[in-house]
Amino acid sequence: MGHDQAQHGGKFAWSELDIFSAFVYGFGDLNCHQKHERSWVINENQMPVCTRDIGIFAGIFVGGLIFRKRGLNRWTIRDSIISVLPDEKVEPFYFNDRRFLLAFGGIALLLLPTALDGGIQAVSDYESTNLKRLITGFPMGVGVGLLFAGVFAANPKPFEFDAGRVILPANARLVPSVEPTDDKISEIATQTETDTTAGDSEE
Template sequence: MKNFLYKWLPIVFGCHCRDDRSFHYKGEKFPICARCTGELVGIIFSIFSCFFFKISILAIVILMLPLILDGGIQMFTSYESNNFKRFVTGLLFGYGLFMFIAVSTVATFKFGQHMGYNILK
């Protein structure tokens, strides 16, 4: 299982796996960086919470903005984020990303259902 995660998580998340931007546990580096770890935790959390909470598109965009700002500023300036900020922004982004997928899937289904009813009339 460990070999599977270390091989596929970086591919799925498109992770750079830099040692200095990754968490370590008992001297061993996580398979993905701190930001991608946060995204993974956010996605897992949102999978379970999407059945209980409804969230607006505006709230989803707001959840995704911190990662875009933190990563963008870090990419284009000399600013260097830390692993805690990377994890938190990844967590918010992962939660927002899955909720966006869930909301858009439901909306697409409802739209198709509505169109189907109109065709049958």
């Protein structure tokens, strides 16, 4: 951290800046190489992150907005992610139980442009451009944004831990994978005994 940008064509080390600027550039340094030739310069100031990261952060913001507008808590992460898509479009994936493929395969496809652009650049003489980095970073950010939104949204508590209350496309239902606890079994047995006693009394 605090690397000297003069080594990459820049003119500063963020550790030499004022506290506010140092915080901004220090945050960028945590997740970005901050290479001068891969960053935009605005008003003679190099941005704290490269153009690809700008695309990624913009995509995360858009992914969050999409989930906020269309996303639902559907108990599981995969079903919560899928909820941003129209129900009628995803019904075939529920009929064939390919929801995992749709949710995480879709996110993988959104990551692919960045993986290809950055990967090919790393192992060959190909050199991307800042515009390409921005464009390929954006879908990755959307995927990351949707993933994090799905992770934070998925919560069984609003359904009182009853998977049968979750409404899914194609009238699909979640199957609880957790066995009933001893307390729950005792509660059911007590209720059954009470109902039986009440029935005998009526006779």
